[in-house]
Amino acid sequence: MNIQRYQELISAELDVFANSLPKSPDNLYEPIRYTLTLGGKRMRPLLTVMGAGLFTDEPGPSLPAAIGIELFHNFTLLHDDIMDNAPLRRGKATVFAKWNSNIAILSGDALYTEAFRQVAKSPAAVLPQVLDIFTQTALEVCEGQQMDMDFESRSDVSIAEYIRMIELKTAVLLAGAMEIGALCGGADRAEAHKLYEFGRRVGIAFQLQDDILDVYGDPDKFGKQVGGDIVSNKKTYLLLTALSRANGYHKENLLNWLQSDVNDAEAKVNAVKEIYDAFEVRKAAEAEMHNQFSLGIQALESIKADPSKIAMIKSVAESLMVRQH
């Protein structure tokens, strides 16, 4: 089965889900329907059915978990937007902004419940393992979000802590999506766990890529303002590397840009980029990204399954790695 067919299946299942939601109370379910219309690449459910597809030609048993994981991801965005006070997501008003904080909290809780309900429809034979991975992953995503919030007010974040944070906040869900798919597809635990490792490593690589693109990406293709992370002092891999490498005048200069109120955002972005260049920060981030990605591909290629299916997953991962250059 090819990727387009998988994507059609997922899209159809998400429509079935959205259409089956109750009408009332409107303030509980309308924000959920709205959230699902905001779109997204539906990458996580694709990973789940592709993970299953490595071990079976019948993606059906992995579909509820795939939908559940996509719903969970949307739930995390819904609550994150409250915590970040974010007015927009994908160019449209967030639930928090369109309704209010209370409605965003409660409809998020309901969406999380629906996510769990879908995952619970996984095949009975693997249900306990699937739930174990799902709940562990969900908890780690919460831990990653908390670490991210804690980092905002800390000045001593290490690069290792940063990698751990993006692993928890972003990568483990890609990893869990694949491992759960594999188990639903009949994989044994050892093979399924190799897919987890693949998802975890490429997930870290994707986030490092996002950090790099925020500074060095083509704004037309990237769709965001270049240097947004620099403007907001976000502690990315790049900034933490610069802070660890810079010294003397450069360090003082960098700290000055971080600590002072800046009116001229472009000047700040350019100045910080100059410091990044001076300490070859981009090269360090790219090296770490490629290293993580290679370790992921290595895990993928060690799986005992049809080589053409492994190649398909590898090509999807590779296409995501260069998607915004």
Added chain:
Amino acid sequence: MNIQRYQELISAELDVFANSLPKSPDNLYEPIRYTLTLGGKRMRPLLTVMGAGLFTDEPGPSLPAAIGIELFHNFTLLHDDIMDNAPLRRGKATVFAKWNSNIAILSGDALYTEAFRQVAKSPAAVLPQVLDIFTQTALEVCEGQQMDMDFESRSDVSIAEYIRMIELKTAVLLAGAMEIGALCGGADRAEAHKLYEFGRRVGIAFQLQDDILDVYGDPDKFGKQVGGDIVSNKKTYLLLTALSRANGYHKENLLNWLQSDVNDAEAKVNAVKEIYDAFEVRKAAEAEMHNQFSLGIQALESIKADPSKIAMIKSVAESLMVRQH
């Protein structure tokens, strides 16, 4: 096994859970530990193990679900306190007040995840049914909370809608707790469902009792300020009955008290109580409460199980019905 032994088991399991929580991130897990120290009667997990106890002498298999349901209940309180802007719960600072809204949202999400994880440890043979009841119940609790918030700004709430709201917000969780316990204890679905009906009916009765006690309870025993619902214009069974029965001068008088800013809370409570008395509102609420309670006991007594165990559950329910008079 007697009730005290059940309570000790639950208390010990909750301690095990709290002690097994990770230490870090502190801002994620400390609010959960704190929430669990706030106490509570632990009524829901007791219902779960008593439900199991009707069908088995071995409460072990129902304990994870019992703990999960108690964690879920605590999660709903944690998020409700944000939505209600509540500074205190059981005389202590809420998580929302002690930390902040973001930490309360996220630690609530983590606590909900832990609740799922516990429920997911239920016996594999009944796991799909248990999860089905748990997620359906959780969704209904969200619906009830949304209805309750919607009611605040509505002036046309019917008594039937109110009963439905308290059923969803409060009663279905007692019902689900018992049904899940029964299934974990080996009950067939029909018998388990009778326990659901028992829990649902007595849950509605308990909430009606709370409405009545808020106005007519002994403040020393009740532990809350008498008339709090009247002061805050809460649309309780009593107020909705008074609004439906009063007319002419009395109706106008009642609406005046509801619509005007009142400085003298005691005067308002006394005036509204007089209207309640004039229309025998307390009698109506007590009749509805006794009716619901009797229907619940009827469902309980129709269960095919050891009569002495049924009598034990009945006596627990009865003791809760008069606990604050």
